[in-house]
Amino acid sequence: MNNYRFIISGGGTGGHIYPAIAIADELRMRHPGAAFLFVGASDRMEMEKVPQAGYRIEGLWISGIDRKISLKNLLFPFKLISSLWKAGRILKRFKPDVVVGTGGFASGPLLRVASGKGVPCVLQEQNSYPGITNRLLAGKVSKICVAYDGLERFFPADKIIKTGNPVRKDLLDVKTRRVEAQAFFRIDPGKKVVLVLGGSLGARAINELVRKQLPLLRKNGVQVLWQCGKLYYEEFKEYEDNTVRVHAFINEMALAYAAADVVISRAGASSVSELSVVGKPVIFIPSPHVAEDHQTKNAQAVAAKNAAILIREKELDTVFENEFVSLISSEEKQEELGNNFRKLALPDATATIVDEIEKCIKPKEKQ
CATH class of the missing domain: 3.40.50.2000 (Glycogen Phosphorylase B;)
Known part of the structure; x- marks a missing residue:
């Protein structure tokens, strides 16, 4: 040996x-x-x-x-x-x-x-x-x-x-773990799930977006699995209810992906790679505060292949609602984005x- x-x-x-x-x-x-x-x-x-x-x-x-x-x-x-x-x-x-x-x-x-x-x-x-x-x-x-x-x-x-x-290897079989994921996160199997990820430390802009758009999310009958980050948990935990699950950090990320129908995420390289492997429809909101704006470049590379939706932070107030409703209401669009994204995976x-x-x-x- x-x-x-x-x-x-x-x-x-x-x-x-x-x-x-x-x-x-x-x-x-x-x-x-x-x-x-x-x-x-x-x-x-x-x-x-x-x-x-x-x-x-x-x-x-x-x-x-x-x-x-x-x-x-x-x-x-x-x-x-x-x-x-x-x-x-x-x-x-x-x-x-x-x-x-x-x-x-x-x-x-x-x-x-x-x-x-x-x-x-x-x-x-x-x-x-x-x-x-x-x-x-x-x-x-x-x-x-x-x-x-x-x-x-x-x-x-x-x-x-x-x-x-x-x-991580546990991401390669998320399709088979949906029922397990629904039980783990106490999710209603009859409703769509939006997974919100602001990166490992959380993201103020994404958290504020979710807080502002909770009425829209509820109106569209979705559940929210929300990783808000340790820095923000005390501020946002009050929004937890039967349809909103708020976590400082999700350790069981494979189960979170398995539960999700749509993902809202930053565009760090690891997130992009993981999401391509699981093949979920994604709305990327890149951080504009990182070196050389590399998250926007990561997201652009995917959006250019019609494999994800890219919304810049400065556009959230004017663009997010229409993009989200268009996506969550169309099974065809969700499937198209997920399939195209999976083709980019390595x-x-x-x-x-x-x-x-x-x-x-x-x-x-x-x-």
């Missing part, structure tokens, strides 16, 4: 964390004797989510640079030096065969030091517009696994492999990425 050693680094948001966990799960299935270590930012959500998935994690004192002038920016050089030094210690102690970066601030120092020491490194870029960390690392890694076409603008073409984004992405990671293990280090 090959007792390989893998370091996986990424985090900050669920969009970087869950792909990292999916990759680790596939590696662990193929190599039961392998050792794993995650490296994240010490004050971000990966420090909670990774141990919940059964993996050990170490944190670096690192964060991004604010776009506005702030005291936090003055600390950045010290954080970077600290993180580079700790990354070197982690690599010396753990001695990985391969390091995998899924994006986020912590992966920058770790992969920079690892590549400098000759450790094979693989990047996994989820978005149609790469983040700055992965763009800076691109020239130093062995391979870059991407989910969209056209990323030669940002990365060396000879390193790019289109794999799609990793998704359900074997995780396995393909792990194939590429395995190819990077140096022959002399194979046992």
